[in-house]
Amino acid sequence: MYKFLHPVGARVGWNRLICNSHASPKSTFIMWLAVQNRLATKDRLIRWQLNIDGTCGLCQLESESLEHLFFSCSYSKEIWRQVLLYLGVTRAVLPWQEEVQIAVKRSRSK
Ligand SMILES: [Zn+2]
Structure with missing residues (x-):
């Protein structure tokens, strides 16, 4: 009955980033929202008809997505550049999807 009510969904590559992670529950929840592009960023809030300023709160230059x-x-x-430098990673900061793919690849290894 449980399987009937909760059918198995499509497999996702990012499940190891969320499940069995040593990150805090808050961080994994934010990651879970982010990988599904469901974070309440200003561009999404505007799409939900909220009357807000869509400008990025950090740089005040571009729209926030x-x-x-x-x-x-x-x-x-x-900040990401400094974190990568601290971790000894010598590459540039990549776009979101590419960073997720790299994290997924690394999560598969021990
Ligand atoms: Zn910005």
Whole structure:
């Protein structure tokens, strides 16, 4: 009966980023929303007819979307660059989908 009421959904590549992660529940929940492009970023809030300023809260230059907020914004891009440098990773910050693919690949290894 349970299987009838809850059919198995499509397999996703990012499940290891969420399940069995050592990150905090809050972080995994935000990641879960982000990989499904469901974070309440300003571009989505405007699509939901909220009358708000859609400008990025960090740089005040461009409209706020998931891609911009985490990877294209000059402010957050610099933070990511510093984090990568701290971790010894010597590559540039990539767009969201490419960063997720890299994280998925690394989550498969031990
Ligand atoms: Zn910005």
